[in-house]
Amino acid sequence: MEPYTGTINSGGAKPEIKIDELTSERVKFILTNTDLSMANALRRIMIAEVATIAIDMVEFELNTSVLADEFIAHRLGLIPLDSTEAEKIKYSRECSCQGACKECSVELNLHVKCTEEDTTKDVTSRDLVSNDPRVTPIQDGLKDPGILIAKLRKGQEIKVKCIAKKGVAKEHAKWSPCAAVAFEYDPFNKLRHAHYWIEDDEKKEWPASKNAEKDFPPGDDEVFDFTAKPNRFYFEVETIGSMKPEDIVMNAFKKLLEKISSVQMGLTTNDVNAINREPPREF
Amino acid sequence: MESVELMETENSEAEQEPPTPEIIIDDILDFKTDKGTIPDPRSVTFTIIGEDHTLGNALRYTIMLNPEVEYCGYSIPHPSEEKLNLRIQTTENITAIEALSKGLEDLRTMCDYIKEKFIKTNLKFDKKASQDEN
Numbered sequence: 001m002e003p004y005t006g007t008i009n010s011g012g013a014k015p016e017i018k019i020d021e022l023t024s025e026r027v028k029f030i031l032t033n034t035d036l037s038m039a040n041a042l043r044r045i046m047i048a049e050v051a052t053i054a055i056d057m058v059e060f061e062l063n064t065s066v067l068a069d070e071f072i073a074h075r076l077g078l079i080p081l082d083s084t085e086a087e088k089i090k091y092s093r094e095c096s097c098q099g100a101c102k103e104c105s106v107e108l109n110l111h112v113k114c115t116e117e118d119t120t121k122d123v124t125s126r127d128l129v130s131n132d133p134r135v136t137p138i139q140d141g142l143k144d145p146g147i148l149i150a151k152l153r154k155g156q157e158i159k160v161k162c163i164a165k166k167g168v169a170k171e172h173a174k175w176s177p178c179a180a181v182a183f184e185y186d187p188f189n190k191l192r193h194a195h196y197w198i199e200d201d202e203k204k205e206w207p208a209s210k211n212a213e214k215d216f217p218p219g220d221d222e223v224f225d226f227t228a229k230p231n232r233f234y235f236e237v238e239t240i241g242s243m244k245p246e247d248i249v250m251n252a253f254k255k256l257l258e259k260i261s262s263v264q265m266g267l268t269t270n271d272v273n274a275i276n277r278e279p280p281r282e283f
Numbered sequence: 284m285e286s287v288e289l290m291e292t293e294n295s296e297a298e299q300e301p302p303t304p305e306i307i308i309d310d311i312l313d314f315k316t317d318k319g320t321i322p323d324p325r326s327v328t329f330t331i332i333g334e335d336h337t338l339g340n341a342l343r344y345t346i347m348l349n350p351e352v353e354y355c356g357y358s359i360p361h362p363s364e365e366k367l368n369l370r371i372q373t374t375e376n377i378t379a380i381e382a383l384s385k386g387l388e389d390l391r392t393m394c395d396y397i398k399e400k401f402i403k404t405n406l407k408f409d410k411k412a413s414q415d416e417n
Contacts, residue, residue: 014396015393015396015397015400016400017397017400017401017404018404019404019405019408022405022408022409029401029404031397034393034397035341035344037340037341037343037344038341038344038393038394038397040336040337040340040341041337041338041340041341044336044337045337049337246405249401250398250401250402253394253397253398253401254398256337256338256341256394257391257394257395257398259334259337259338260338260387260390260391260394261391263331263334263338263342263387264384264387264388264391266331267380267383267384267387
């Protein structure tokens with residue numbers, strides 16, 4: 001009996017990736033010749049399991065602004081921090097320290113007081129001072145005014161210490177590196193996975209998506225192929241700025257490989273093989 | 284001196300150790316032989332802690348590609364438990380554990396292959412873009 005060699009080795013069409021657009025904020029690519037489950041795993045990991053750095057603890061020393069402490073703490077948490085070096089920072093649960101240290105956290109300080117007479121003072125992400133040059137609030141050039149955190153009246157002051165930690169969006173959405181991941185297959189609905197609500201004319205009421213230009217339209221008298229499976233997946237990954245879009249995709253692959261490894265480890269270290277050795281139970 | 288107040292941003296108090304992936308053999312079909320009832324290594328349910336649809340569905344796909352596998356399905360018994368049940372039934376040529384490790388190996392090969400494809404395409408794309416600029 002010939003041993004089964006696996007998907008990639010057993011001939012047939014191999015997976016392909018074609019990048020259509022790559023800018024500092026988005027990457028568009030087409031993944032072909034693979035299964036929906038594989039494409040979906042990639043999509044799910046990019047959304048929820050690529051690690052980034054975000055503010056996780058805020059120590060208030062002074063807050064005389066009109067906003068409540070927890071309100072400001074929440075806003076600070078949502079500020080994107082440069083996470084290109086996130087791999088080099090440990091998860092605090094994996095760190096040997098108690099609480100927070102340089103290995104597993106970054107400290108950012110914010111101290112702003114309004115002294116202006118007639119106008120309010122904006123507290124923005126640019127006022128955050130990081131103790132680690134690798135992890136700073138993202139900034140799009142010198143003209144970028146930063147992200148508004150609060151507004152202060154004369155005499156009001158905010159002084160806080162923030163601890164940023166590494167995490168994944170599965171725990172809190174603030175750790176997600178993506179603003180959006182667009183995912184589509186079969187734009188002409190040849191597989192009939194979608195059921196359209198139609199008033200009069202399907203083509204008028206459901207215009208084809210942009211990806212339809214890159215797909216193969218059905219023939220006029222094409223018969224429905226009920227054995228067909230999706231094998232062309234259109235992705236568009238948009239970053240929030242904490243990571244380059246291509247890095248999000250790369251880290252997603254790495255994360256998937258890590259997941260496979262940890263299950264393989266569990267399978268070998270576990271005494272699962274014991275069931276093969278278990279003696280027959282007598283009755 | 285102002286009093287120092289410690290505040291955590293939303294949800295961080297719920298920070299808990301994510302369950303480390305571990306495999307439990309949950310349910311093995313017993314079958315009768317002339318020597319008594321023995322567990323059948325060819326039909327096994329594995330419980331993987333800390334995994335979800337992300338790995339479950341892709342793993343199900345690669346295991347099902349194996350012609351020695353008669354049945355493979357997965358389920359998440361409850362959405363608030365980080366738990367994945369994976370059922371594998373095989374022909375007499377291999378055991379369910381062998382099918383699972385084969386499936387994992389195949390998934391790794393596939394993922395590695397696509398990753399390499401992405402790296403290559405990315406490099407090529409960068410070159411092309413910079414050429415266009417010049």
